[in-house]
Amino acid sequence: MAPNLNRRRALFVLGKIEEILSWEKCAEQERDRYYVELGRYLCEVRAGQYWRIDNLRSFDEFLEKKFPQSRRKAYYLIAVHERLTRVPKGQLEQIGWTKARELVRVARMDGQNFDCAPWVHKANEMPREEFRQAVERYVTGRDTEPWDLIYFRLYKSQLPVIEQALEKASLMLGGDKSRGYCLEMICADFLAGVNLEGGDPELLLVALRRLFEMLPPLQKAAFSDRLREVS
Numbered sequence: 108m109a110p111n112l113n114r115r116r117a118l119f120v121l122g123k124i125e126e127i128l129s130w131e132k133c134a135e136q137e138r139d140r141y142y143v144e145l146g147r148y149l150c151e152v153r154a155g156q157y158w159r160i161d162n163l164r165s166f167d168e169f170l171e172k173k174f175p176q177s178r179r180k181a182y183y184l185i186a187v188h189e190r191l192t193r194v195p196k197g198q199l200e201q202i203g204w205t206k207a208r209e210l211v212r213v214a215r216m217d218g219q220n221f222d223c224a225p226w227v228h229k230a231n232e233m234p235r236e237e238f239r240q241a242v243e244r245y246v247t248g249r250d251t252e253p254w255d256l257i258y259f260r261l262y263k264s265q266l267p268v269i270e271q272a273l274e275k276a277s278l279m280l281g282g283d284k285s286r287g288y289c290l291e292m293i294c295a296d297f298l299a300g301v302n303l304e305g306g307d308p309e310l311l312l313v314a315l316r317r318l319f320e321m322l323p324p325l326q327k328a329a330f331s332d333r334l335r336e337v338s
Contacts, residue, residue, distance in 0.1 A: 112157070117160045124152070149170075149184055150185055187208065191210060198231075209239050215323070216246055276290075276293050298313075
């Protein structure tokens with residue numbers, strides 16, 4: 108059942124979100140100052156279903172309206188609020204939202220054993236890219252893979268489909284993977300489908316292995332249990 112709608116509180120929270128989003132054109136330090144607050148308000152909108160004030164059908168529709176470029180940042184902000192509860196608000200504001208986004212990956216992996224103090228210290232001391240690489244090594248157990256940039260042209264009419272596919276893939280992967288990983292998952296899923304019957308079994312195996320490697324730990328465990336049941 109839908110929760111009782113506190114109209115006065117809903118209007119206040121929605122107004123604060125509009126106010127913070129209007130600061131997106133401000134200096135980067137100002138944006139970092141308010142991203143923690145924005146994540147908290149977004150979580151409250153979802154829990155209280157405040158989007159009904161605007162006659163919207165769902166939280167996703169609310170995010171699509173408020174974050175027309177990409178809802179991905181909104182989900183990151185929500186994850187920061189939900190996962191980094193042990194980190195004081197002032198420290199989160201100090202390290203900035205891009206480092207906090209990386210910190211979410213560590214918190215999600217460690218669960219109840221997450222020790223925030225040393226990671227917050229690293230976030231304060233390390234440059235952004237160095238911190239990202241440290242998180243990558245900790246989460247994956249290996250150094251960052253060699254990478255390359257690929258450029259290709261897209262028509263504006265194609266962007267909505269591509270954005271939605273990438274966002275869905277990101278949610279399936281736990282919301283902590285880059286767009287490169289999300290695109291790889293979509294391609295691996297496609298290859299697994301076309302090679303399922305009468306295709307190349309080796310290519311199917313590679314695609315399935317990559318899909319498995321990109322899953323969050325809980326989904327990996329559930330998948331492994333299911334394999335043992337059917338084998």
